[in-house]
Amino acid sequence: MEILQKISDGLIALKQKKPLVHHITNYVTVNDCANITLAIGASPVMADDIEEVEEMVSFASSLVLNIGTLNSRSIESMLVVGKKAKEKGIPIVFDPVGVGATNLRTVTAKQIIEDVRPDVIRGNMSEMKILAGIATEIKGVDSVADEMDGEKVALYLSQKLSCVIAITGKQDVIAQGNKVCLIHNGHPILSEVTGTGCMATSLIASYCGANDDLFVGAAAGVMTMGLAGELARQSLKAGEGIGTFRARLFDAVWNMTPEILEKGGTITNG
């Protein structure tokens, strides 16, 4: 229960600080990421040109790097802005979208992890297993990973990469060092809207921009998305569908309060 209280306090801190969250993200879900950041009470800025990213991130409280639609130009900007954010000491949240699907994504993710050393990584189980393979550079880790459950993958990666790991999916897992927790919120319909993963990453960065405890920040972001998905789904009436759900998802994040988190959030120690 203690962590649920910290998550709820984390929302209060977020609403008070209104952190500026600098994103370099993909052009598919960028509008959703900006709107979810605003909905929870933070402030988004999207800028990716290499000539301005260092200056822009100097105002920011946290940074999102998302490789959903990467290209040579944005990769270079990500590396540059990531180093600047590290220098400045603000949390960097990395979303390795589609890592493993192509060599470009795998190589880029590896480079971002090595050069930038993100503070939080959020992805689904497939992506995390690929990263676990990269991290060890031992053949066969993938198949080992297949046998691991989410908690083990998350703990393994967190220790290997010295960062907070957030795995989202049927089962959400957050790990940091030897701490791990499971979040039981969420609804399968979230996977039928593009960008709910990217939006969870933006929410994590919004919380982490206002809270020093990044384990709590990651859990808070993931719980907010999951709980909002549940509430949006419950609100659907006969004949409504995914378009209405999407609007209600933003409604639910915008209406999120410490009380709703405490009442609806379900989190257990791993």
Added chain:
Amino acid sequence: MEILQKISDGLIALKQKKPLVHHITNYVTVNDCANITLAIGASPVMADDIEEVEEMVSFASSLVLNIGTLNSRSIESMLVVGKKAKEKGIPIVFDPVGVGATNLRTVTAKQIIEDVRPDVIRGNMSEMKILAGIATEIKGVDSVADEMDGEKVALYLSQKLSCVIAITGKQDVIAQGNKVCLIHNGHPILSEVTGTGCMATSLIASYCGANDDLFVGAAAGVMTMGLAGELARQSLKAGEGIGTFRARLFDAVWNMTPEILEKGGTITNG
């Protein structure tokens, strides 16, 4: 009536296979294309960097090429990924947005048609008349085209380019070789939302990724969009408008069933 049954069966096949649809598309409506692909039950992936498109398309069941906001970088990727898709034998659906408006678009569309040889082309009547002019390279074809009705343009282009032609507008026409059909679904309000053409293209690619009969796939995509537009329009109450319509359009595609297609779809032989 036989074709309506095939369309309805096509939706069953789509829902079972959940085909991955690789898109290289424009940054204006890309989010809508991803969401409509999910709403009908397929799975979208958007990737346009030349270093990864060939690898990415290797997982895909169909490919969308859409020149809505083309640039030299994306054109090159389209040609490369198109050839790879052709090699692999998956259907390529081309949306020649704005062809004829600028020389760049006309030249690019011509190059894509010649080099990639798309399996389905979807556009409005103006775009198709331009393509008919390109195809023949005879001056005055445009004015000839002006006198042709939709069926004639569609049949002419289909035979000339050896592909399925889908013309959408007041009157939707699908042609393949010497087969042609007219779809009478749709509502003028669809033209007041950006990207309904692009989304129809994504729906066609979703159907064609799960059905070998591309004539049926093209008809199914166009009918799904038109019928969803009718249902979304009917659902509007006093004071509601285009924003609510847009949400309901996604609702209607998400709620589409073989039964709704069979009951609401209106299609005739040309």
Added chain:
Amino acid sequence: MEILQKISDGLIALKQKKPLVHHITNYVTVNDCANITLAIGASPVMADDIEEVEEMVSFASSLVLNIGTLNSRSIESMLVVGKKAKEKGIPIVFDPVGVGATNLRTVTAKQIIEDVRPDVIRGNMSEMKILAGIATEIKGVDSVADEMDGEKVALYLSQKLSCVIAITGKQDVIAQGNKVCLIHNGHPILSEVTGTGCMATSLIASYCGANDDLFVGAAAGVMTMGLAGELARQSLKAGEGIGTFRARLFDAVWNMTPEILEKGGTITNG
């Protein structure tokens, strides 16, 4: 009251002409800009490749330049298309998003203003104060600007840059030469949706594409956005939030009529 009548007539002119509005804008809110342009009754086209922008703008009735996510490629296209639009004599509406935040934005905004000479500039008060500093190139102007109220900043900039100035925020101000007016519509919730500023710019360009009086066009665009925001906010029921608000905002713009503007618009001379 006279200006309110002109604004209301401006909407009639817009609906009759359905002007084509060419945008070079950012990838964050581009879909919203296209949809708001359609919602008010104009027609959007988004094209930014340098090889086609001059040809594309030749069909347009007005041009939007928005530096929300600028890069070297789009900057060059903006300068080229701006000069072409000027040659052609269509109104150019400039949105200096984030000017002052980075040197790249400040330098680019300055270059656009000098080389293209936009007809209307819309921004928030911070952006306008930066532009006022650029315009004078006298150190300390920023602090002078800090003491100025909105009307003075708007009048100063309008005279300096020989264009219409629209400052949006808590207080909307429109100035042209020595004319100034204040628009009292709007709602704070508009700042909780990304792109409401960009959309106001698109609405201004929609009105200016159909009305020669750019002071009226700018006031009409700003009033339409503000009034639509009020109406959308009023329509929210308990439990609804920002997602529903966003849909209703488009509903309200789509349902806007001369009568609604005349009844709900509140404008005073400065």
